[in-house]
Amino acid sequence: MLFKSSKVNEFRLWGLLLTMFGLLIMVLGMAGIVFEWGTVGRVIAAVFLVLGLISVFASMAVYFWAGMLSTSAxxxxxxxxxxxxxxxxxxxxxxxxxxxxxxxxxxxxxxxxxxxxxxxxx
Missing domain, CATH: 2.20.70 (Ubiquitin Ligase Nedd4; Chain: W;)
Known part of the structure; x- marks a missing residue:
């Protein structure tokens, strides 16, 4: 393993990656509205925004889990x-x-x- 870290920091890293991934997906989804692709663009935007929102909620759950583990460490x-x-x-x-x-x-x-x-x- 090249990068070695404590377990609490590993959980926090996964939370950060999920947040960044979710925000990137949301920004890419906005291309459907910005470039005016019509109804298909709005559907693409809606799907990507929902996927990004799910990723951000997952990161919130990971951060909460890391916090709970950290209190009992x-x-x-x-x-x-x-x-x-x-x-x-x-x-x-x-x-x-x-x-x-x-x-x-x-x-x-x-x-x-x-x-x-x-x-x-x-």
């Missing part, structure tokens, strides 16, 4: 950046520095091998 301080972040589920990422966080030691990420110490001649 465990709040803790990230050990890497020291900022307060929220965890959903068994593992999650810090909202700021993207460090993998968990409250269950069995789900902790494997540490990389420590660097070998080099001895300098004295």
């Amino acid at each position: 465990v709040v803790l301080e990230c050990p890497e950046c020291g900022k307060t972040t929220k965890i959903l589920g068994k593992t999650d990422r810090c909202m700021f520095c993207k460090t993998i966080l968990t409250l269950d030691p069995t789900h902790a990420p494997k540490e990389t091998e420590p660097a070998t110490q080099q001895h300098t001649p004295q």
Whole structure:
């Protein structure tokens, strides 16, 4: 996965994408009225406006769901950046520095091998 984010931020991203998609569909639907395509243009405009409205309502539902999940999330301080972040589920990422966080030691990420110490001649 190229982009890594916390689960709450992922939900918010989907809400934003649904909002932008809905508004784009509504703007495209207005072409039926602006370019005066007659009755067919009005039908196209009506269909696209309804589809855009459904997408905006879906984004509102996603934002509401993310807000409800956010209120029940465990709040803790990230050990890497020291900022307060929220965890959903068994593992999650810090909202700021993207460090993998968990409250269950069995789900902790494997540490990389420590660097070998080099001895300098004295």
